[in-house]
Amino acid sequence: MTRPLEGKLGIVTGASRGIGAAIAENLASKGCNLVINYTSSSSADLAASVAEQLSKTYGVRAVPVRADVGTPAGAAALIAGAQQHFPPPSEGARFQIDIIVNNAGIARNALLPQVTVEDFEETYRVNVLGPLLVVQAAQPHLPRDRSGRIVNLSSVSSSTGFVTQSVYGGTKAALEAMTRTWARELAENATVNAVNPGPVEGPMYAANTPEFLDGIRGWILHTPLMKAREGVDPDDVVRDANETGGRPAYTKEVAGIVGMLCGEDAGWCTGQVVCANGGMLMH
Template sequence: MTRPLEGKLGIVTGSSRGIGAAIAENLASKGCNLVINYTSPSSADVASSLATQLSSTHNIRAVAIQADVGTPEGAASLITGAREHFTESGRFQIDILINNAGIARNNLLPRVTVEDFEATYRVNVLGPLLVTQAAEPYLPHDRSGRIINISSISSQAGFVTQSVYGGTKAALEAMTRTWARELSERATVNAVNPGPVEGPMYAANPPEFLEGIRGWVLHAPLMRAREGVDPDDVVRDARESGGRPAYTREVAGIVGMLCGEESGWCTGQVVSANGGMIMQ
């Protein structure tokens, strides 16, 4: 089995669970060494276990590092921790950076608070900016670096209750285009925009929100659940919701595709990973 990312180092923020963990698994399967980042002390055991499992299964080096990437100190400590673990013969290089960490605080316009705004923009917008700033000195100088920002179709769809969350993802996509120009001799920079994805964030949505996006789900060709292919519980849920969310591995596969050498002519793009929910 080929390992196209053999010996490279990838940092995945917010990767103890969900999409981030699936991305880490995808990169590890291709030979990439990894930094598994998490924020809360409650995620320490999960992140450590994931790092151990990936190291053992894929014969790579993986470490878990706690850091709140939405603060200058946290972003700096993430990169410092990576340097401590992955400097060899005085050389340290970050080949792949996945800005995945994010939160969602959804509410109708009259109920949005300044706290909601500041917390969400701190993690979803300031966080990727700070981490990319801290990582920039250690990116390659031959265009082989890869930076992937995890956005959302919420940046375009105008979903009810997502004034703040959708705004953060639109900002992230704007930064993606700017960084693609500023870092063009160092790395390609792209965004990936999932729609609904399996996991606790999607499951936490109230019935009113799910009903509001049902029309979008019904018209997303790849969200149609298939009996005998998708798990029975997914098929049952799809009868109510109109379709199934993405499996985390499906989004991770598109991210992994953008990390390879063959993706070197793609930069500044928002790459769809939403089953056709948004077509562009």
């Protein structure tokens, strides 16, 4: 059976765990070779495990590459690592990056009086400067026939005004603005879209304070697909949903939407923020 991304090369930042690892698996299942990017030495074993599992399960080539993409040197090292591990198939052939998923991100929530300059600078460095530097470094290697795909991981926080997210929400709004600009500037190379998850299972969501969760409970209650289902969702998810108002997305659900945007059939969609939040935010 032909896989739609067979032989393509994709880069997923922050891919050692969570949404990033799920996105990498979705792309690998469709035949995409992958660079599994991670930042810190503490994630090295996780990234290596993800790469090995995807290679064995899906018969693709997946390699971990450590790089802090929020710095010019890190972004350059990421692209250099991709070139090293995936050289052109023949002499004179052109090295090409087909898919980029800018997933790496951090969140530091604080009420306005507690926001620090360090919080601001670090969050914008990772969430905004990082994707810009990666796309900038990759641009010479993008396809020249509009077949490339770039997907940026935004958040409903760009539009919902959640309390304590002055900085995080601002970074995601900036990322959405860049998405639209890149869709125009890179039109002959790639489509450029963003997806905007709401709550998603994993350590970032689990780290939220009870006060924050209480503040977004109304949003959760009004999100159509966050209603937990007995007999379908795991028992612990149903129990937690009874307290919080609903279940977070499974990482594979967000990954499925990213994967959808990376296929040939999505070639007429660019410059968009695509729902990946179960209906929490409707446009």
